[in-house]
Amino acid sequence: MRGLKSFVNYLKRADKLYWTIMILISAYSLLLLKTVPNSGSGKSYFAVQLVAIVIGYVGAILFTLIDYREIASYWYIVAGFCLFLIIYTQIFGKAVTNSGGINAKAWIELPGGITFQPSELVKIGFIITFSKHISELKERDLLKSFPQVMLLAFHALIPVVLVHFQGDDGTAVIFFCMFLAMAFGAGVQLRYFGAVFAALAVAFPIAWEYILQDYQKDRFTIFRHPESDPLDKGLQQIQGRLSIGSGQLWGRGLFNGNSRVSKRLVPVQQSDFIFSVAGELLGFFGCMLIMVLLLLLLLRTLRIARKSPDCLGSSICFGFFGMIAAQALFNLGMCLNLLPVMGVTLPFFSAGGSSAACLYLGFGLAQNVHMHRMNTDKVTLRR
Numbered sequence: 001m002r003g004l005k006s007f008v009n010y011l012k013r014a015d016k017l018y019w020t021i022m023i024l025i026s027a028y029s030l031l032l033l034k035t036v037p038n039s040g041s042g043k044s045y046f047a048v049q050l051v052a053i054v055i056g057y058v059g060a061i062l063f064t065l066i067d068y069r070e071i072a073s074y075w076y077i078v079a080g081f082c083l084f085l086i087i088y089t090q091i092f093g094k095a096v097t098n099s100g101g102i103n104a105k106a107w108i109e110l111p112g113g114i115t116f117q118p119s120e121l122v123k124i125g126f127i128i129t130f131s132k133h134i135s136e137l138k139e140r141d142l143l144k145s146f147p148q149v150m151l152l153a154f155h156a157l158i159p160v161v162l163v164h165f166q167g168d169d170g171t172a173v174i175f176f177c178m179f180l181a182m183a184f185g186a187g188v189q190l191r192y193f194g195a196v197f198a199a200l201a202v203a204f205p206i207a208w209e210y211i212l213q214d215y216q217k218d219r220f221t222i223f224r225h226p227e228s229d230p231l232d233k234g235l236q237q238i239q240g241r242l243s244i245g246s247g248q249l250w251g252r253g254l255f256n257g258n259s260r261v262s263k264r265l266v267p268v269q270q271s272d273f274i275f276s277v278a279g280e281l282l283g284f285f286g287c288m289l290i291m292v293l294l295l296l297l298l299l300r301t302l303r304i305a306r307k308s309p310d311c312l313g314s315s316i317c318f319g320f321f322g323m324i325a326a327q328a329l330f331n332l333g334m335c336l337n338l339l340p341v342m343g344v345t346l347p348f349f350s351a352g353g354s355s356a357a358c359l360y361l362g363f364g365l366a367q368n369v370h371m372h373r374m375n376t377d378k379v380t381l382r383r
Contacts, residue, residue, distance in 0.1 A: 010064075013371045014064070014367060014370070014371055015300070015304065015367060015370045015371075017300060018297075018300050018301075018304070018363075018366075018367060018370065019367070021293060021296050021297050021300060022297065022360075022363055024293060025293050025294070025297065025348045025349070026053050026348065028289065028290070028293065028349070029049060029053075029348055029349045029356075030046060030049060030050060030053070031254070032274060032277050032278055032281075032349065033045045033046045033049050033270060033274075033351055034046045034255075035254055035255055035261055035277065035281055036261060036269060036270045036274075036277060036351070037261075037262060037264060039270075045270045045351040048351065048353050049351055049352075049353070049356060051353065052352075052353040052354075052355075052356035052357045053356060053357075053360070055357045055360075056356055056357040056358070056359065056360025056361065056363075057360055059357065059360060059361045059364060060360045060361060060363050060364030060367065061364065062364070063361060063364030063365055063367075063368055064364055064367050064368045064371050066368075067368070067372045068312065068313060068316060068365065068368045068369055068372055069310075069312060069372070071128060071365075071368075072128055072131060072132040072135075072312055072316075073132075075128060075129045075132040075133075078125045078128050078129055079125070079129045081125065082121075082122045082125035082126065082129070082159070083158075083162075085118035085119075085121065085122055086118060086119070086122060086159070086162045086163065086166070087162075088108065088118070089105065089106060089107070089108055089118050089119075089166060090105065090162070090165065090166060092108065093105045093106060093107055093108050093118075093166070094107045094108060094109055094115060095167075104166060104167035104168045104343075105166050105167055106118075106119055106163075106166045106167065106168040106171070114353075115354075116353075116354045117352070117354040117355065118354075119159075119163050119166070119168060119171045120354045120355045120357075120358040120359075121354070121358050121361075122159055122163075123171075123174070123175070123178070123323055123358065123362070124358055124361045124362055124365070126156075126159055126175060126178065126319070127178070127182075127316055127319035127320060127323070127362065127365060128316070128365070129155070130152075130155060130156065130178075130179065130182055130315070130319065131182065131312050131315035131316045131319060132312065133151075133152060133155055134152060134182060134183065134186045134311065134315050135186075135310065135311040135312035135315055137152070137186075138186055138187070138311040139311070143186060143187060143188055143189075144189060149188060149189075149192050152179075152183065152188070153179075153196075156175065156176065156178075156179035159172075159175045160172045160175045160176050160179075163175060168343075169216065169342070170330070170342040170343040170344040171344075173326070173330070173342065173344075174323060174326050174327055174330075174344065177322050177323075177325075177326035178319050178322040178323050178326070179322075180193070180196075180322065181318045181319065181321055181322025181325070181326075182315050182318045182319045182322060184318070185305065185314055185315060185317075185318030185321075186311055186314070186315055186318075218233050219233070219340035219341050219342070220340050222234050222340075223237060223334070223337060223339065223340040223341065224337070226238045226337065235267065236266065236267045236268070236272075236273065236341060237334070237335075237337050237341065239260075239265050239266045239267070239276075240266050240269075240273045240275075240276040240335050241276075241335075241336075241337055242260070242265075243260045243261070243265070243266050243269075243273075243276040243277070243279055243280040244275070244276050244279030244280065244287065244335070244336075245279070246260060246279075246280050247278075247279045247280040247281060247282065247283035247284070247286070247287075248283050248284070249283050249284050249285065250282070250283045250284075250285055251279075251280065251281045251282035251283035251285070251286055252280055252281055252283075253281060254281050254282070256281065259280055259281060260280055261277050261280055261281060270350070270351040271345055271350045271351050271352055272331065272334070272335075272341070272343060272344070272345060272346075272350065273335055274345075274346050274349050274350045274351070275287065275290065275331065275332060275335040275346055275349075276335060278290055278349075290346070290349060291332070294324065294328050294347070294348075297324065298321055298324060298325055301317050301320055301321045301324070301366050302317070302321060304317050304366055304367075304369055304370045304373075305317030305318055305321070305369075307370070307373060308369050308373060309373050309374075313369040313372075313373065314369075316365050316366065316368075316369055317366050317369055319362075320362040320363065320365060320366045323347070323359075323362060324347045324359075324362075326344075327344050327345065327346065327347045328346060328347055330342050330344040331344050331345060331346040331347075331350070332346070347359055
């Protein structure tokens with residue numbers, strides 16, 4: 001009886017629409033992955049995703065039980081753990097290579113042959129630590145101070161640079177976008193953003209010459225005209241576009257044994273190009289449903305941020321918003337031939353246990369802000 005009362009009380013405090021949107025996204029993700037054939041080793045993408053979602057939901061609920069201010073007060077432990085994860089991965093991680101020149105050392109092996117991508121968990125840690133940092137400056141009215149803004153930028157550069165050295169530049173870009181979203185949401189002056197983009201414009205030619213690898217340059221030059229190399233560099237985007245177009249308005253139908261999905265014509269269709277699965281099997285309607293669900297999730301996140309009683313809570317929401325918005329934008333862009341292939345997954349929909357589970361932790365943090373927004377009790381700050 002007490003358990004039922006606690007559950008009812010939890011539902012009263014939770015943002016039920018937010019949970020509903022999240023559950024619909026999870027169900028749609030599982031439906032799409034159920035149609036994708038198992039990997040060559042027999043691994044079921046559906047089963048892995050289901051386990052990841054269950055773990056993610058448990059983690060999200062646990063996150064909502066502790067006031068986000070209390071969680072953020074342990075920022076130094078979170079920061080230390082995140083640094084340990086990235087450094088450990090750099091030293092002992094498992095490299096993934098392919099014929100395209102990719103050599104990303106971004107995974108670690110766990111018992112049972114399971115692989116885990118620590119940078120996904122570090123994204124959640126970054127939301128916590130950066131939110132704490134920026135809220136402290138906001139409370140002290142230091143967000144207009146040039147040295148303090150530079151320290152914020154340095155904070156953000158730590159995961160960007162470390163993940164870059166792992167060879168995972170797609171994730172590095174997502175960290176940068178999260179930094180921009182959180183800084184903008186906190187009210188950092190626009191002139192600093194102008195300076196950042198000016199610096200990027202100056203640095204890009206240098207990066208092109210001395211930092212970007214050949215396969216990365218190829219992606220920039222091929223994505224607008226993939227037909228110039230249809231059997232190699234342009235193959236993935238060409239096949240993805242064909243699958244999306246073949247679905248027309250309503251799609252060719254789920255579990256179609258004669259579909260391009262069943263024949264695995266799109267490389268990495270279960271992950272980077274899951275949007276092509278929706279396009280072929282459920283057509284324009286299926287693609288729009290993905291975009292509408294993600295848009296609703298983002299809008300609800302911004303609503304929670306707006307109603308947050310403090311900068312810490314709003315920054316957490318903007319961090320989650322920036323992560324989901326950036327990943328969705330880059331993934332959809334590369335699936336629609338509007339952006340080069342970056343190896344960025346579609347949040348909540350792409351197969352990937354570590355990515356899916358950690359995304360739900362981010363959702364739990366945003367839900368936490370909603371549930372504890374009326375808590376006026378002071379939390380002891382641990383520095």
